[in-house]
Amino acid sequence: MVLRLDAGDPGFEQGFLALLAQKREVSVDVDEAVASIIAGVREQGDAALIDYTARFDGHTVAPAGLAFTADEIDRAVAAVEPEAMAALRLARDRIEAYHRAQVPQDHETTDAAGVRLGWRWNAIDSVGLYVPGGKASYPSSVLMNAVPAKVAGVERVVMVVPTPGGELNPLVLAAARLAGVDEIYRIGGAQAVAALAYGTQTIRPVVKIVGPGNAYVAAAKRRVFGQVGIDMIAGPSEVLILADATANPDWVAADLLAQAEHDEAAQSILITSSPDLAEAVAAAVEAQLATLPRAEIARASWRDHGAIVTVPSLEAALPLSDRIAPEHLEIEAEDAEALAARVRNAGAIFLGSHTPEAVGDYVAGSNHVLPTARSARFSSGLGVLDFMKRISVLRCDPASLAAIGPAAVTLGRVEGLEGHARSVAIRLEASRRADAGA
Amino acid sequence: MVLRLDAGDPGFEQGFLALLAQKREVSVDVDEAVASIIAGVREQGDAALIDYTARFDGHTVAPAGLAFTADEIDRAVAAVEPEAMAALRLARDRIEAYHRAQVPQDHETTDAAGVRLGWRWNAIDSVGLYVPGGKASYPSSVLMNAVPAKVAGVERVVMVVPTPGGELNPLVLAAARLAGVDEIYRIGGAQAVAALAYGTQTIRPVVKIVGPGNAYVAAAKRRVFGQVGIDMIAGPSEVLILADATANPDWVAADLLAQAEHDEAAQSILITSSPDLAEAVAAAVEAQLATLPRAEIARASWRDHGAIVTVPSLEAALPLSDRIAPEHLEIEAEDAEALAARVRNAGAIFLGSHTPEAVGDYVAGSNHVLPTARSARFSSGLGVLDFMKRISVLRCDPASLAAIGPAAVTLGRVEGLEGHARSVAIRLEASRRADAGA
Numbered sequence: 001m002v003l004r005l006d007a008g009d010p011g012f013e014q015g016f017l018a019l020l021a022q023k024r025e026v027s028v029d030v031d032e033a034v035a036s037i038i039a040g041v042r043e044q045g046d047a048a049l050i051d052y053t054a055r056f057d058g059h060t061v062a063p064a065g066l067a068f069t070a071d072e073i074d075r076a077v078a079a080v081e082p083e084a085m086a087a088l089r090l091a092r093d094r095i096e097a098y099h100r101a102q103v104p105q106d107h108e109t110t111d112a113a114g115v116r117l118g119w120r121w122n123a124i125d126s127v128g129l130y131v132p133g134g135k136a137s138y139p140s141s142v143l144m145n146a147v148p149a150k151v152a153g154v155e156r157v158v159m160v161v162p163t164p165g166g167e168l169n170p171l172v173l174a175a176a177r178l179a180g181v182d183e184i185y186r187i188g189g190a191q192a193v194a195a196l197a198y199g200t201q202t203i204r205p206v207v208k209i210v211g212p213g214n215a216y217v218a219a220a221k222r223r224v225f226g227q228v229g230i231d232m233i234a235g236p237s238e239v240l241i242l243a244d245a246t247a248n249p250d251w252v253a254a255d256l257l258a259q260a261e262h263d264e265a266a267q268s269i270l271i272t273s274s275p276d277l278a279e280a281v282a283a284a285v286e287a288q289l290a291t292l293p294r295a296e297i298a299r300a301s302w303r304d305h306g307a308i309v310t311v312p313s314l315e316a317a318l319p320l321s322d323r324i325a326p327e328h329l330e331i332e333a334e335d336a337e338a339l340a341a342r343v344r345n346a347g348a349i350f351l352g353s354h355t356p357e358a359v360g361d362y363v364a365g366s367n368h369v370l371p372t373a374r375s376a377r378f379s380s381g382l383g384v385l386d387f388m389k390r391i392s393v394l395r396c397d398p399a400s401l402a403a404i405g406p407a408a409v410t411l412g413r414v415e416g417l418e419g420h421a422r423s424v425a426i427r428l429e430a431s432r433r434a435d436a437g438a
Numbered sequence: 439m440v441l442r443l444d445a446g447d448p449g450f451e452q453g454f455l456a457l458l459a460q461k462r463e464v465s466v467d468v469d470e471a472v473a474s475i476i477a478g479v480r481e482q483g484d485a486a487l488i489d490y491t492a493r494f495d496g497h498t499v500a501p502a503g504l505a506f507t508a509d510e511i512d513r514a515v516a517a518v519e520p521e522a523m524a525a526l527r528l529a530r531d532r533i534e535a536y537h538r539a540q541v542p543q544d545h546e547t548t549d550a551a552g553v554r555l556g557w558r559w560n561a562i563d564s565v566g567l568y569v570p571g572g573k574a575s576y577p578s579s580v581l582m583n584a585v586p587a588k589v590a591g592v593e594r595v596v597m598v599v600p601t602p603g604g605e606l607n608p609l610v611l612a613a614a615r616l617a618g619v620d621e622i623y624r625i626g627g628a629q630a631v632a633a634l635a636y637g638t639q640t641i642r643p644v645v646k647i648v649g650p651g652n653a654y655v656a657a658a659k660r661r662v663f664g665q666v667g668i669d670m671i672a673g674p675s676e677v678l679i680l681a682d683a684t685a686n687p688d689w690v691a692a693d694l695l696a697q698a699e700h701d702e703a704a705q706s707i708l709i710t711s712s713p714d715l716a717e718a719v720a721a722a723v724e725a726q727l728a729t730l731p732r733a734e735i736a737r738a739s740w741r742d743h744g745a746i747v748t749v750p751s752l753e754a755a756l757p758l759s760d761r762i763a764p765e766h767l768e769i770e771a772e773d774a775e776a777l778a779a780r781v782r783n784a785g786a787i788f789l790g791s792h793t794p795e796a797v798g799d800y801v802a803g804s805n806h807v808l809p810t811a812r813s814a815r816f817s818s819g820l821g822v823l824d825f826m827k828r829i830s831v832l833r834c835d836p837a838s839l840a841a842i843g844p845a846a847v848t849l850g851r852v853e854g855l856e857g858h859a860r861s862v863a864i865r866l867e868a869s870r871r872a873d874a875g876a
Contacts, residue, residue: 084852087845094842098555101545109539116789117536117804122782124816138853171852208816229816248868254861261857293856340831344560351554351833354865358858359834362846366555366830378562378646378667380828390818392804393778395789396797404532407525408800414522414609415576418731419699420796423692427792430686 098365114400123153128196130211133162146179152387162188253284536803552838561591566634568649571600584617590825600626691722
């Protein structure tokens with residue numbers, strides 16, 4: 001039975017807190033193993049990569065075979081059904097258009113004191129993209145990570161993907177080709193992260209590493225952070241649906257299950273102002289589970305982490321939603337727009353009954369890499385800014401330094417940093433002498 | 439003797455690599471102690487805070503005395519010299535103006551397919567600002583962290599600052615008042631970070647924690663990450679100066695020493711196309727050290743981490759500068775503008791001979807919290823975006839879902855996520871039936 005809460009019950013706050021505090025991930029301590037793998041790659045380079053790949057992925061590769069060749073990628077692209085290729089191309093184009101609007105503007109101004117100041121954005125030089133192997137090897141994730149990097153202007157996007165038993169989904173290579181990925185290596189795990197961070201004879205290091213992975217990959221990313229930049233560490237996926245009596249219970253159930261089928265740790269929550277809808281959705285979930293291919297996973301997720309919460313009004317649901325800070329928030333209600341305008345914490349909002357979250361996973365254009373585990377309270381989904389950095393630029397001339405410099409001298413002195421004060425004062429004095437001499 | 443490198447020497451690349459690889463920080467392993475302090479605060483709340491404060495800061499405080507009162511802040515403000523107060527006010531106003539230009543725009547568009555999509559930025563609900571105690575208690579850092587948070591629209595900015603022996607620099611309270619900080623607590627160390635992350639009876643938790651601190655504070659921030667957001671972990675400060683024969687050696691030396699006086703682990707590097715300037719700067723550094731109050735610290739930094747590099751031209755210095763990715767980059771050269779335009783990796787650029795870095799530390803308006811330890815390759819200085827997050831917003835109607843939905847169904851199926859496909863297909867079928875019925 002799925003968890004049922006009613007905001008009118010006296011025990012509600014306690015039940016809601018327990019839901020918020022639910023631990024959905026077993027943290028596996030793989031840190032020592034990962035440290036040794038990283039050390040191995042740093043010391044032995046390609047030889048270690050080949051060794052770990054034989055051991056963990058069960059296939060033998062020569063140094064010259066670490067990279068996929070253009071021919072191999074051509075063959076993979078040729079093996080993809082035209083319909084799938086067209087869908088990937090539509091997704092690529094829409095993701096590109098959406099993210100192009102995120103490219104930030106440089107800024108420069110000369111203020112009243114004559115100080116010229118502003119900033120300049122530019123792309124990170126090179127980025128590594130980790131793509132999981134096997135069943136979690138999603139071509140859509142390749143697009144969602146690589147396209148924004150290319151839109152940002154990253155010159156070198158390097159993909160790594162393990163090929164257990166030598167096998168790889170050709171769609172992943174096709175997506176990489178469509179996204180403009182520059183190099184692709186058949187390696188995975190902590191060894192791939194180490195190769196991206198430190199380089200080997202074959203693989204030049206990158207400056208930042210993004211993309212999801214298992215516990216080994218996550219631990220490796222944490223360890224190489226500093227040497228390179230990393231993106232957020234993604235947790236299990238989640239959806240919160242706010243729905244009123246106008247919502248279609250079958251559609252709501254389908255959306256809850258689309259989330260639940262990801263993995264057993266996924267979380268699907270419905271908050272509704274309609275007790276009737278609550279009942280209808282609960283029944284529809286059971287009915288749809290009967291024919292869902294991944295029913296076993298979806299059932300476990302729904303049973304262990306799902307919830308249906310009834311509230312007096314969806315107004316009353318907003319503070320609950322902000323506390324959950326869901327990765328995905330669907331609002332299927334009459335006043336969806338007004339409610340959405342008041343949401344403060346969410347990764348992405350899907351408005352109205354005709355916007356299933358899955359359309360955002362694939363083809364809407366917005367990014368599907370979104371903050372999980374309540375981190376939407378303080379962070380954003382993946383975007384172009386994650387592949388750029390801002391350099392601030394400042395220029396004074398003698399007159400503008402004379403205008404603002406004395407305050408810097410004062411503050412340097414009160415902070416006990418006389419050297420700071422002097423570096424300004426030495427110029428102010430020279431200007432004064434020059435003026436006096438003139 | 440400071441390290442001297444010449445780009446023309448055969449051993450140059452090796453020497454430069456050694457300079458890049460220099461480890462300037464001793465990492466102290468305080469993780470176990472920090473874990474126990476955090477657990478203490480989570481279990482005992484205020485009582486633990488009071489206990490740790492007595493133990494580590496050597497003064498006794500009652501729960502009611504944890505927060506600074508408005509009266510105490512008034513008295514601190516009254517104790518500050520008018521000249522210092524005016525300098526702080528100038529700094530505050532300029533920082534506010536600079537950061538106001540960083541407030542990002544929301545975006546919304548309806549594309550050719552009829553899909554409405556875009557994003558909305560909003561402020562993080564609450565932010566904790568860590569301010570170190572004792573000598574490193576800098577009012578300028580209070581402004582640099584708190585003003586951008588307030589410009590972003592953060593409703594609740596909470597400052598924590600340890601008061602060893604009960605003492606606090608009144609300038610820190612004055613800066614907090616000027617920046618609009620909402621609550622100030624006299625606590626520090628890992629216990630303060632724990633209180634901000636988890637809350638106590640007196641202190642409500644915040645959503646993100648920013649600000650510099652010692653090894654305990656850094657370890658605590660790493661540990662509470664996830665529960666709350668954190669900013670980057672700052673390393674020792676650094677400056678790189680690119681200068682040609684037109685630069686004033688006394689000014690260059692003053693700027694190198696302004697950096698070196700921060701702490702022994704700070705780094706000051708000069709790269710110059712003029713061997714004469716190199717000699718003159720080396721001599722000027724020694725001469726200025728003779729009268730610098732913090733000469734002992736600055737001398738150790740210059741001796742252990744400083745460097746003077748000669749290059750055939752400043753053009754040739756640009757790739758070296760990008761590899762260093764300095765926190766602060768000064769360009770004191772005839773063609774400073776042209777050179778600056780080609781810089782890819784730096785926290786901030788200070789252009790021309792009249793822009794000492796210290797003016798940026800205090801009053802220029804740009805932020806002085808900048809990426810250290812080569813992380814300018816992949817990250818930016820602190821800004822308004824660090825206190826905001828972006829929610830993506832998506833809306834389809836039946837027509838636009840009919841346009842892009844089939845591709846989502848295809849991709850869901852090829853990824854083996856039938857539930858994803860069905861959540862779209864169920865709506866497409868309903869629309870088709872409705873159309874057929876109409």
